[in-house]
Amino acid sequence: ALVYLNGEFLPLAQAKVSVLDRGFLFGDGVYEVIPVYGGHFFRLSLHLQRLEHSLQAIHLENPLSPSQWREVLQRLVARNEGLDQAVYLQVTRGPAARDHAFPQPVEPTVFAMSNPLKPLPTEWRLKGVAAVTREDIRWKYCHIKSVALLANILLRQEAIEAGAQEALLLRDEQLTEGAASNVFIVRGGVLATPPKGPFLLSGITRDLILELAGEGGIPCRERVITAWDLTQADELWLTSSTREIVPVTRLDGIEVGSGKPGPLWGQMDILYQEYKA
Ligand code: PDD
Secondary structure, three states: OEEEEOOEEEEHHHOOOOOOEHHHHHOOEEEEEEEEEOOEEOOHHHHHHHHHHHHHHOOOOOOOOHHHHHHHHHHHHHOOOOOOEEEEEEEEOOEOOOOOOOOOOOOOEEEEEEEEOOOOOHHHHHHOEEEEEEEOOOOOOOOOOEOOOHHHHHHHHHHHHOOOOEEEEEEOOEEEEEOOEEEEEEEOOEEEEOOOOOOOOOOHHHHHHHHHHHHHOOOEEEOOOEHHHHHOOOEEEEEEOOOEEEEEEEEOOEEOOOOOOOHHHHHHHHHHHHHHO
């Protein structure tokens, strides 16, 4: 498979980045993950908009225009035509002598690749997954889709080692998001998710679910969700580009609601699958 690196399409094995790259030394970069279904990018302009916001937040100029991005990504995807794929792209502040201060001038490293998007395990859809709650130990700029994901991976790994699929993160007893997902809760037929802000990533999937709920007449709120609210949930869902909507049926070892994927999840999943098609 070919990948894109700094203006060239190369075999993966030939795509090399300097050990002085600030992405490698400092985690100084941002990224996006964009699903492609049957050759069609899923909400590409929203992903490119979020990329722009992430770059602005770290004071890095976008190296490509939206149409240049489209062209690059289109070419990567064309190689695996028809298959569902996940495009990964990242921009770092590039190679420079190691110094915390920004280099001058900056030569950003621009990388993109496309990989097959595996369908979710059937088991997850039939039975749901387990999650655990953890303290949100991350910094206060979680709205930036930064490649510096050390806290996220430590938290996800803790979840895995506890026999769960995701860690739901609490900052001052309030839910922010998952280690790599946004979170929805259902209580008494009403859907809710935490409001946007610097403590969570503004998920493209999250926003779509709010839209679909609006169109489908499903009552929905963006509101503070506490640790206690989580214990009272009829349903809990995780959302992300690569996992769509996953029902959580066990939280910290206790059944969520009926202990099975809930009816509102079933309804939303249908709306989501229709939207995708
Ligand atoms: N992660 N919150 C965090 C911390 C995430 O890493 C992600 C996605 C989301 C969901 O955002 P979206 O719906 O736009 O994918 C929320 C991607 C998939 C990843 O890091 O692989």
